[in-house]
Every structure is written in structure tokens, then in C-alpha cells.
Amino acid sequence: MQGLSDDTRRVLGDIARQYGVSEDAALAMLLAVQRGQGTMAQFNIGELGGSGQWMLGGMTMVGDMFNYGLKNTVDGLCNALSQALSSGRIHLPSASGAASAWWPQWLGSPSSTGAQNDSAYAVFPSHRRLAIKDGGGVHLYDTGDHFISGVGQQQGSNTGLTFSSQYGSFSVSSLRHVDDGAPSPTPVAEVEAGGFHNDGSPAPSPQPEMADTVSIEPAAIPAIQPPASPAAPPATAVPMADSTAILALIEKLAALREAGILTDAEFTAKKTELLSRL
Structure with missing residues (x-):
């Protein structure tokens, strides 16, 4: 833990002992929580089950997804580190200042x-x-x-x-x-004549110009063959996603909804789509 102040070393060591992890693992998690601005973390720490994710007030995911004791340890550790960062009890230099950020500023951290x-x-x-x-x-x-x-x-x-x-x-x-930048809603194009305007009102059908009336005998009208229906493309089998991954994803979406990133409608729509794959 070179480069850390004595106070930061002491607080970090206390937190590591409280949750039964090494100081190296606590430091690695601290850096992950710092990168997530104190509200989330993506990490890959062998002592804590390998790859995982944590979100403040949301869901915690670890490599051993059914190890609930490990989940509780990671959640408690991340919450303690987040509180220590926000209260100033732990201080780390910024991982990436604005001057070194090479990505578009609207993306944030x-x-x-x-x-x-x-x-x-x-x-x-x-x-x-x-x-x-x-x-x-x-x-x-x-x-x-x-x-x-x-x-x-x-x-x-x-x-x-x-x-x-x-x-x-x-x-x-x-x-x-998507180099065009932030996502934007797709404009709804007005339906051509005979359809509807964007406000839902019917659009008038164009009236053809009247030509001189010509009498045509029925026999002179050629038979019109209906166009052949295009062959329906063969159905493509959609592979069934792994049920465990789908359930984990639904849990993650629920966490995003709780954090206010997804609306209830967006969560419900995505959940319905994922459950249809089971």
C-alpha cells in the first residue's frame, strides 16, 4: 500500500479485518469502487471469487453466484469503502482527471x-x-x-x-x-397518402387528375395477375440462452431500476423479453 497516507492505511486495514479479507484485496476493491464514483464497482479479485460487480443499494454479483456468504462479504466491504471515500476518511488521488479523459465528456466516468x-x-x-x-x-x-x-x-x-x-x-x-454520439429517439415518419399523420389524423388520398373519358370495352381490359407472394424466409432458430445467465441479468436490470437508471416500463419490457428465451 505504498503512496497511501497513514490515516488511509489505518482505515483500510480496519475495514479489511472487519470483513476478513487481506489488505491487498481491500485495496484492489477500493480502487474499483473509486473508479465507479463510489456507487458501483467492476472487479476481478481472486480472493473475492474472481470477476464480479457491485452497485450501491442494488445487486451484488460474484463469480460463485450461489455463494451468498461471499456476496454479503463483498457487499459489506464495498459499502464500507464507499462510505469511507465519501466521508473523507480514505483519500486517494483521482484515477483519471478531466485533462486525461480521452472519451466524450457526456459519458462521465x-x-x-x-x-x-x-x-x-x-x-x-x-x-x-x-x-x-x-x-x-x-x-x-x-x-x-x-x-x-x-x-x-x-x-x-x-x-x-x-x-x-x-x-x-x-x-x-x-x-x-455508434460514433454519432449519445442515443436519440428515432423520429416517427409520416405515413404517405392514404395513411395517417403523426398526430393520428387520417391523411387525405391524392385525387388523380381527370382525363378525357374514354369508353373501353370489357374485353379490351387485360387480365391482371396478382403478384406472386414472396417466399417467406426460413425461420432462424434462436438458440436458448443459458437460464442462469438470464436470471442473473434480470437481477441486474432490477438493480438498475432501483438506481433510477431504468424506468419501470423499460424494466418490465426487458424482463418479458428475457423470460421469453427460457
Whole structure:
């Protein structure tokens, strides 16, 4: 624990002993809580079950998901460290000042950062964004419902980076590129003539110009064949997601709802979608 003040060393040591963990594990968790601004943490600490996540007032996830004793230890440890940080009993220098932040400012502070070869990455769970910086600039990706817990070895370009989530390993190339910035609502286009306006009122059908009346015998009208119905594309089997991962994801979504990140409607819609995969 070199570089820490005597007061910080003392408080950190007391917290480590209170929860029965080593001071090194407590320090590693302290850094993770600091990166999460005191309200969340993503960590990979062998002594605490490997990869896991914690959210203040929400859900705690550990590698051994059914080890409730470990969950309680991690939750208590993170809460104690968060309170010590917010009260000033523990002081650490800022992990990344504004001047060194290479990602767009609207993303705020990342839950985790790192670098491999000539590229760097930062994860922003509250915005569902993954930022990657390389020689071509900064690129943003929509992480969807992935909760990133680790990064793999880079293979080639930045799109060869692999990350791990509750669904296993996945590459950056599988994510949607969103360099246009923050997500915005898709405008509803007005339906063409014969449909409806955006306010729900019917749109008038265009009236064709009247030409000179021409008498046409019925026999002269060619038979019109209805267009052939396009062949329906073959149904693609959707692989059933691992039930344990789905239940863990629902728990995570519940935590996001409790934290005010998701609305009740968004939570219900996503929960229904996930349960349909079981």
C-alpha cells in the first residue's frame, strides 16, 4: 500500500479485518469502487471469487453466484469503502482527471479502463457504451445488454478486442458502431397518402387528375395477375440462452431500476423479453 497516507492505511486495514479479507484485496476493491464514483464497482479479485460487480443499494454479483456468504462479504466491504471515500476518511488521488479523459465528456466516468498495444478502452455501463481509442481516433460501440466484466487479448485491430460478459466472450466487431454520439429517439415518419399523420389524423388520398373519358370495352381490359407472394424466409432458430445467465441479468436490470437508471416500463419490457428465451 505504498503512496497511501497513514490515516488511509489505518482505515483500510480496519475495514479489511472487519470483513476478513487481506489488505491487498481491500485495496484492489477500493480502487474499483473509486473508479465507479463510489456507487458501483467492476472487479476481478481472486480472493473475492474472481470477476464480479457491485452497485450501491442494488445487486451484488460474484463469480460463485450461489455463494451468498461471499456476496454479503463483498457487499459489506464495498459499502464500507464507499462510505469511507465519501466521508473523507480514505483519500486517494483521482484515477483519471478531466485533462486525461480521452472519451466524450457526456459519458462521465468509466467503470473500468485499460490499454492493449496501441489502443485503449473504457466501459460505461450506465450509457451502454464501450469507447475505444486507437490511431484512427475514438470509436464508440453500443454494448446492448452486455455487462462487461473482463477483457481478452487483442488480436490485430481494435475490432479484434474481446470482452467477457454474462453471455461469455464476444468481440468488438459484434457490437453496433455508434460514433454519432449519445442515443436519440428515432423520429416517427409520416405515413404517405392514404395513411395517417403523426398526430393520428387520417391523411387525405391524392385525387388523380381527370382525363378525357374514354369508353373501353370489357374485353379490351387485360387480365391482371396478382403478384406472386414472396417466399417467406426460413425461420432462424434462436438458440436458448443459458437460464442462469438470464436470471442473473434480470437481477441486474432490477438493480438498475432501483438506481433510477431504468424506468419501470423499460424494466418490465426487458424482463418479458428475457423470460421469453427460457
